[in-house]
Amino acid sequence: MIDRRRLLSLGASAGAALACGPFIRPSYAQAGALKVGLLLPYSGTYAPLGEAITRGLELYVQSQGGKLAGRSISFVKVDDESAPPKATELTTKLIQSEKADVLVGTVHSGVAMAMVKIAREDGIPTIVPNAGADIITRAMCAPNVFRTSFANGQIGRATGDAMIKAGLKKAVTVTWKYAAGEEMVSGFKKSFIAGKGEVVKDITIAFPDVEFQSALAEIASLKPDCVYAFFSGGGALKFIKDYAAANLGIPLWGPGFLTDGVEAAAGPAGDGIKTVLHYVVDLDNAENLAFVKSFEAAYKIPPDVFAVQGWDAGQLLDAGLKAVGGDVSKRKELNAAMAKASFASPRGPFKLSAAHNPVQNFYLRELKGGKSVNLGLAAPAVADEAIGCKLS
Amino acid sequence: MSLILIQALNGLQTGLVIFLAASGLTLVFGILGVINLSHGSFYMIGAYLALSLTGMFGDVFLALVAGIPLAFLLGLAIEWLFIRHLYDRDHLQQVLLTFALILIFNEFQQVVWGSYPHSIPAPSYLAHSVRLTEGLSYPVYRLALMAICVALAISMALIIQKTRIGRLIRAAESNREMVEALGFDSRLIFRMVFATGVALAATAGMLAAPIESAYPGIGDRVLIISFVVVVIGGIGSVRGAFIGSLLIGLTDAFGKVFLPQFSSIIIYALMALVLVIRPAGLFGRA
Numbered sequence: 001m002i003d004r005r006r007l008l009s010l011g012a013s014a015g016a017a018l019a020c021g022p023f024i025r026p027s028y029a030q031a032g033a034l035k036v037g038l039l040l041p042y043s044g045t046y047a048p049l050g051e052a053i054t055r056g057l058e059l060y061v062q063s064q065g066g067k068l069a070g071r072s073i074s075f076v077k078v079d080d081e082s083a084p085p086k087a088t089e090l091t092t093k094l095i096q097s098e099k100a101d102v103l104v105g106t107v108h109s110g111v112a113m114a115m116v117k118i119a120r121e122d123g124i125p126t127i128v129p130n131a132g133a134d135i136i137t138r139a140m141c142a143p144n145v146f147r148t149s150f151a152n153g154q155i156g157r158a159t160g161d162a163m164i165k166a167g168l169k170k171a172v173t174v175t176w177k178y179a180a181g182e183e184m185v186s187g188f189k190k191s192f193i194a195g196k197g198e199v200v201k202d203i204t205i206a207f208p209d210v211e212f213q214s215a216l217a218e219i220a221s222l223k224p225d226c227v228y229a230f231f232s233g234g235g236a237l238k239f240i241k242d243y244a245a246a247n248l249g250i251p252l253w254g255p256g257f258l259t260d261g262v263e264a265a266a267g268p269a270g271d272g273i274k275t276v277l278h279y280v281v282d283l284d285n286a287e288n289l290a291f292v293k294s295f296e297a298a299y300k301i302p303p304d305v306f307a308v309q310g311w312d313a314g315q316l317l318d319a320g321l322k323a324v325g326g327d328v329s330k331r332k333e334l335n336a337a338m339a340k341a342s343f344a345s346p347r348g349p350f351k352l353s354a355a356h357n358p359v360q361n362f363y364l365r366e367l368k369g370g371k372s373v374n375l376g377l378a379a380p381a382v383a384d385e386a387i388g389c390k391l392s
Numbered sequence: 393m394s395l396i397l398i399q400a401l402n403g404l405q406t407g408l409v410i411f412l413a414a415s416g417l418t419l420v421f422g423i424l425g426v427i428n429l430s431h432g433s434f435y436m437i438g439a440y441l442a443l444s445l446t447g448m449f450g451d452v453f454l455a456l457v458a459g460i461p462l463a464f465l466l467g468l469a470i471e472w473l474f475i476r477h478l479y480d481r482d483h484l485q486q487v488l489l490t491f492a493l494i495l496i497f498n499e500f501q502q503v504v505w506g507s508y509p510h511s512i513p514a515p516s517y518l519a520h521s522v523r524l525t526e527g528l529s530y531p532v533y534r535l536a537l538m539a540i541c542v543a544l545a546i547s548m549a550l551i552i553q554k555t556r557i558g559r560l561i562r563a564a565e566s567n568r569e570m571v572e573a574l575g576f577d578s579r580l581i582f583r584m585v586f587a588t589g590v591a592l593a594a595t596a597g598m599l600a601a602p603i604e605s606a607y608p609g610i611g612d613r614v615l616i617i618s619f620v621v622v623v624i625g626g627i628g629s630v631r632g633a634f635i636g637s638l639l640i641g642l643t644d645a646f647g648k649v650f651l652p653q654f655s656s657i658i659i660y661a662l663m664a665l666v667l668v669i670r671p672a673g674l675f676g677r678a
Contacts, residue, residue: 025547044608045609046507047502048507065623203652206655208613209656211402211406211644211648213402213645214398214402214649215648216528217394217395217399217402233509233607236509237509237511237605237607238604241511241603241605242531245531246529246531247521248528249524261508261509262508265508265511271417382411
């Protein structure tokens, strides 16, 4: 039975608690939602990539019941428009006016570099879920900057290894004359030449030109065993079709991004292209089977490598938060825990190198009937060389 | 030797497609006096029209039959909504409005077709290659494309030089008041010229679609190159656009092979050279 006195005291304390509301909020904000600032492309050519990363990350958080280390997660999404000139302002906005606790971004390497520059100064824990610029986990590496994707040179090296293993000896490279292309090619050349292969010519094409006939004519006259090519998006699609139409009869290889996203559009022109990447959707491991199933249930399309990188950004953050009981103010411990994290990713075992770049398996894939098919492991547990990174 | 042959074909083919796009730009620029930055967007619209219509009709040439009138109608609408208010305005205002049109068309493209690249199949009877030299084949579709562009260029020349409509267009270009005084509606002529320009750009986009595929921003390069062509050929000159396009196509193709380190600037160097020798362009009136 509640007597009158008790009712009065309850009412009074409830009133007092309400009145104090504004003052006590900070104390339970810590237990409230954790703010994850997403700086990703939601418009322009890279919009599908930004979308896939977001979906992967959100799916992971949902799979944990909407909470990481007991804290609910709220996302602040900012469209970076893949525009490096805007990167500094948008990153500052996320940190200062939005008061994000951690940053996740982005796809475009130029934007990511500007973002990482600020993150290094601010010390905010930051996860790069795609941008492959080597420098992010080389000279620009920092205790609070992590990458769940790849370094361009790392993919290049894994591809070179796989090509040597396939018995290829004499290659021509062709790519756009821009940073990503040059890094993918220089990584490739390192391992291909180390494996006693010979690169007879590097052909570069002004970015974003898509007239490939002269390159194809040159390849035909050089008659290499194989071609290592890197383009992406519309340019990759056109290259694949032009390459098939030229009937060179020379095997075409490249990093997985040569075909990802354009497999279906390439159709029969893409048949037989071999690529190397850290993910392929038909990987046979428990984590991937579950991931593909839940992704397809949630979004009605199969996941891609970008979704996996987003999912793993979630896993990495989760590992860090668990170590500090969800208290992001303990940045040092949080960073240390993320650096040491190792978990099962849909791509296979995941852990970070000393430079905070994934040490991961690379798979050999072949395009068949508009789908990348897994041909098996191309190179296990490949780390980037991390030249110039002083973390250890 | 085979390299030179291939490059000559490439250069001609690129040049001919550029001609279709650039001739529309030069007509609109020369006759209406409007700087149309959104010209590249109509090329992009053409590529995506080819995607959708080829999906419906199964053949890119049938898509053309439906696509050209659609593009012409779009041109009429754009002229009526926006461009007609700009004829007597400053070039800066024309640049601002047509730049806004680029943004609108890009957004429209994203919403309707999304941002993944799409491929458009060449008609099955042209989807093979002929062996030109030992080791290199050339796609038949590209040869057919060249033939179609040449046919279109010849018919355009005939229309402009030999027909009553052509005479009216030429007259409107040199003296709008006189054409009005003779009892012709110059506004109607202008509207038709603008819509024709849009249709030409879209036709170029549709014809090139099986080679280029369709992806966001596909029109940007076309816009810039078209302006270079207009400057080289002389503003308003269709003949100039033809010669200029072929020059650019060939310079670009051979530049890539013989001067690869300069390949990205070589057409601009050509433009600078032409401007030094003939400031009004090759066929321009000073």
